[in-house]
Amino acid sequence: MMQARRFRARVAMAIAVALVGAGLVSEAAAQVRGTIFGPGVRQYPVAVAELKSLAPASGRSELATMFADIVSRDLELSGIFRVVPRSAHIEKADSSGITTGTINFGDWSVIGALALVKGSYHIEGDRVRVEARLFDVFQRRLLVGRNYHGKVANMRRMAHRFADEILAQLTGERGPFDSRIAFASTRAGRFKEIHVMSLDGGDVRQLTFNQTINLSPAWGPDGSLLFTSYQRGNPDLYRMDFQAGSVERVAFGPGLNLGGEYSPDGSRIAYSSEEHGNPDIVLAKPDGTPISRVTDSWAIDVSPSWSPDGKRLAFCSNRAGGPQIYIADLGSGRPQRVTFSGDYNTSPAWSPKGDLIAYVSRVGGRFHIFAVKADGSDARQITSGAGDNEDPSWSPDGRYLVFSSSRTGAKKLFVSDVTGGPAVQLTHGNGDDTSPAWSRWLD
Amino acid sequence: MFKWRLRAATIPVLLSVLLTGCPRTPQDVDSEFGRETGETDVFAEEGVSPGGSLDRFRRGQEGTYQDGADANQGPLRDVYFAYDSFDVSEQMRDQLRANADWLRNNANVRVELEGHCDERGTVEYNLALGAKRARATKEYLVALGISATRLTTISYGEELPVCYDANESCWSKNRRVHFVTRGE
Numbered sequence: 001m002m003q004a005r006r007f008r009a010r011v012a013m014a015i016a017v018a019l020v021g022a023g024l025v026s027e028a029a030a031q032v033r034g035t036i037f038g039p040g041v042r043q044y045p046v047a048v049a050e051l052k053s054l055a056p057a058s059g060r061s062e063l064a065t066m067f068a069d070i071v072s073r074d075l076e077l078s079g080i081f082r083v084v085p086r087s088a089h090i091e092k093a094d095s096s097g098i099t100t101g102t103i104n105f106g107d108w109s110v111i112g113a114l115a116l117v118k119g120s121y122h123i124e125g126d127r128v129r130v131e132a133r134l135f136d137v138f139q140r141r142l143l144v145g146r147n148y149h150g151k152v153a154n155m156r157r158m159a160h161r162f163a164d165e166i167l168a169q170l171t172g173e174r175g176p177f178d179s180r181i182a183f184a185s186t187r188a189g190r191f192k193e194i195h196v197m198s199l200d201g202g203d204v205r206q207l208t209f210n211q212t213i214n215l216s217p218a219w220g221p222d223g224s225l226l227f228t229s230y231q232r233g234n235p236d237l238y239r240m241d242f243q244a245g246s247v248e249r250v251a252f253g254p255g256l257n258l259g260g261e262y263s264p265d266g267s268r269i270a271y272s273s274e275e276h277g278n279p280d281i282v283l284a285k286p287d288g289t290p291i292s293r294v295t296d297s298w299a300i301d302v303s304p305s306w307s308p309d310g311k312r313l314a315f316c317s318n319r320a321g322g323p324q325i326y327i328a329d330l331g332s333g334r335p336q337r338v339t340f341s342g343d344y345n346t347s348p349a350w351s352p353k354g355d356l357i358a359y360v361s362r363v364g365g366r367f368h369i370f371a372v373k374a375d376g377s378d379a380r381q382i383t384s385g386a387g388d389n390e391d392p393s394w395s396p397d398g399r400y401l402v403f404s405s406s407r408t409g410a411k412k413l414f415v416s417d418v419t420g421g422p423a424v425q426l427t428h429g430n431g432d433d434t435s436p437a438w439s440r441w442l443d
Numbered sequence: 444m445f446k447w448r449l450r451a452a453t454i455p456v457l458l459s460v461l462l463t464g465c466p467r468t469p470q471d472v473d474s475e476f477g478r479e480t481g482e483t484d485v486f487a488e489e490g491v492s493p494g495g496s497l498d499r500f501r502r503g504q505e506g507t508y509q510d511g512a513d514a515n516q517g518p519l520r521d522v523y524f525a526y527d528s529f530d531v532s533e534q535m536r537d538q539l540r541a542n543a544d545w546l547r548n549n550a551n552v553r554v555e556l557e558g559h560c561d562e563r564g565t566v567e568y569n570l571a572l573g574a575k576r577a578r579a580t581k582e583y584l585v586a587l588g589i590s591a592t593r594l595t596t597i598s599y600g601e602e603l604p605v606c607y608d609a610n611e612s613c614w615s616k617n618r619r620v621h622f623v624t625r626g627e
Contacts, residue, residue: 190500192602211501212491213602215566233491234597235570256574256598259567272571278578279571300571316568322527323568344527346565360565367565390565434566 043082044170047113047137048072050086051130052093054122063121063152064093067130067159070200071117074163074177077199077400077424079417080170084113093118098133100140108137115143117166121155128152132162134169144169157442160199164441176395180439181402182207182217182225183413187431194227194240201426207240208247218261219439220286226250226260226269237271239286250288255279259303262286263310264352270294270304270313281315281328294328295335305350305357307374314338314348314357314374325359327374338376347391350374353398356418358382360390369403371418382416383423389414393438402426404434492555495623496603518545519554519622522580523615526561529575531583539580542622543587556580557621558598561614562607566600573598580620 048071051064068086075081090107097103098118108116119132127150134144144165148158160178167175177199184192187204191211197204208214210231217227225240237251237260251257255274262269268291273282281294281301295301299319306313313328317335322343326335339345344362351358356371363381367388372379383389387407394401398418405414405423411432416423427433491498519542522535531539546552558573558580577596585591606613 212497213599215570230491230497233497255596256570258570272567274574279574300568300575302571303567344564346568362564 044080044114045084045112046075046081046115046117046166047084047089047108047111048075048086048117049089049091049119050093051132052096052098052118052120054120055124060123060152063123063128063155067119067121067132067155068117070156070159070202071163071166073200074160074175075166077177077415078163078167078175079421079424080167084111098131100135100142103135105135105137105140113137115166115170117162119162123152126152128155130155130158132158134166156198156200156203173397173399174441176397176400176438176441178442179396180442181393181413181426182219182227182437182439183404183427183433184215184217184435185427185431185433187429187433192432192434194225196225197427199426201428204427216259216435217437218259219437220262221264221266221440223439223442225437226262226271228256228258228260237269237288250286251284252288261304261306263306264308265310268310270306272302272304272315281313283330294330303347305348307350308352308354312374314350316346316348316359325357325372327357336376338372338374339379340376341379345370349392349394349401351394351398351418352396355398358392358394358401358418360392369401369416371401382418391435393436395438396440400438402436402438404432404436492597492623492625494625495555495597496557496559496599496621500603517622517624518549519624521619521621524576524618524620526614526618527564527572529572529579531579536583539583540587543584543589546584546589546593553593553595553625555623555625556594556596557603557623558596558600559603559617559619559621560601561617562601562604562609563614564601566602570598570600570602573600576618576620 048068050068053064072083076083088111091104098120114137116135116137119130122129130148132146133142136143146162146165157178163177164175180196180198182194182196185195186192188206192213192215193206194208194214194217195204195206210229212230214227214229217225219225223242227238228235229238234252235256235258236249237257238247239250240247251271253273253275256272256279258272260269260271268283269286270281270283272279278298279300279302280296281304283291283294285291294313297319299317301315301317303316304313311330313330315326316323317326323346324337325339325345325348326337328335342361342363345359347360349358357374358369358371360367361370367390369382369389369392370379371382385407387405389403389405392401392403400415400417402413402415404411411434413426413433413436414423415426520538522538525532556577558577560569560573577598581594581596584594604617606616
């Protein structure tokens with residue numbers, strides 16, 4: 001009798017522990033999902049192992065490391081994860097597997113990892129097959145599995161895509177890392193030329209070579225790039241078509257043709273033009289055919305940025321004396337002022353989620369990135385500290401901003417999440433990097 | 444007879460070689476990131492104004508700077524603006540009147556008015572501010588009787604400074620409209 005009661009008590013105890021255990025785990029997962037914008041869960045520990053080679057004789061072991069490096073860096077850039085140092089790893093990639101039955105999860109929990117990235121790769125000629133896996137270490141189960149087939153040259157993109165999948169699984173929203181950033185840079189010499197890079201900064205390519213001044217790149221939905229260039233003497237608007245490998249001049253009225261931006265559906269472009277005798281926002285077709293004039297005041301009107309529904313434009317105007325951010329409804333009505341703090345607010349960038357407009361504000365003589373709701377409420381400062389911060393551009397998921405900062409001396413590109421967590425430096429090396437434009441997802 | 448026939452036969456062969464030249468390989472185009480194939484040399488087009496600030500920058504002559512001013516000013520000297528402003532101030536008017544006098548005495552000369560800013564502030568706003576400074580200068584010269592058709596404007600914003608120090612002494616020299624004469 002006593003034994004049966006003790007047994008039932010032990011079973012009840014075991015069930016209670018299991019229930020509490022399950023509750024704790026789901027609470028941890030919910031924490032990551034729900035509070036990406038809050039303080040707290042910013043340091044979710046994840047271990048990223050190097051890929052296991054399924055054909056060791058084929059060499060290219062640096063690819064195993066590269067994949068892990070890119071995933072690690074993307075996860076740290078997200079501001080949510082803390083990547084456990086690879087030197088702490090106990091289990092070795094080549095002597096273990098990538099399935100729940102062939103991984104010693106104890107080796108990973110003991111070094112503090114709550115999640116684990118493992119995978120394998122197999123090269124045949126110029127093609128590779130990658131199997132990437134994300135495991136919950138505590139529950140010892142698979143959370144995400146992806147198999148990729150493609151050219152070895154595209155393996156970097158596979159790593160970025162997998163990092164985006166990890167964010168989708170753990171935060172409920174796809175990560176932004178399978179994308180590119182176009183920017184102006186003097187790294188190749190004294191001239192600002194347009195460059196493009198992937199998020200790991202390992203694939204920087206120079207796109208213009210005209211040795212004049214090239215500025216303000218902006219992506220189109222088909223991957224084409226607008227930019228302003230002085231290559232023919234006047235600041236004209238150009239469009240680069242990657243597929244065709246061509247550059248064509250789109251708008252070349254006398255004076256400024258500046259800050260060209262595609263509408264979200266790609267059917268129109270907005271830019272600042274002096275064709276009416278004063279810098280004004282105008283609309284045109286992507287080939288430059290004029291459509292209409294959006295602003296017609298005596299003031300400076302520059303830097304248009306589209307709302308995600310394509311019905312409104314945020315822009316910068318000094319019609320109130322100094323530069324402030326305004327929103328013009330393209331259907332009708334006068335532009336509405338959006339910024340009321342500070343005497344110098346420029347460079348609006350409307351989030352692809354539509355909820356926030358990022359901009360640059362002068363505070364105590366320095367320039368910082370701010371964000372405000374489209375109705376002008378709830379302005380908050382994103383950057384702080386030393387240096388000047390300019391040119392904000394949103395990630396495709398609307399959670400991160402890339403911007404140019406002089407905090408380390410020369411201007412470099414940094415990424416910060418919109419809650420204002422610590423900014424991570426993206427570019428290094430020579431010259432000044434400015435005017436970044438974050439593309440949409442590459443698929 | 445024989446010699447003539449040989450010559451007649453070789454002429455078309457020679458011509459065809461001259462006309463077609465050597466075979467060329469198609470230029471590789473990276474399908475993802477195209478280079479600027481087909482761009483012509485800048486100086487062959489409308490072109491960068493000879494002697495202007497961008498031209499000098501390309502030639503490595505930027506920032507030449509002596510005695511507190513841009514050493515590459517000609518008979519028409521720069522005028523300077525207050526911070527964040529495109530107003531033609533009292534201090535500027537004497538220099539503008541002197542420049543207008545010179546232009547009246549040299550009626551064949553056209554002028555490009557370059558608007559510039561100091562490095563503070565954002566790039567696009569400064570390009571627009573430079574444009575307004577150049578336009579304000581042009582309007583003042585026109586009001587003094589100079590024909591508008593002789594005056595063009597261009598802005599370089601903060602892109603082509605004459606000095607690079609982060610202090611007001613340098614900044615004040617960069618907030619300028621620079622006069623580039625053309626077609627003497």
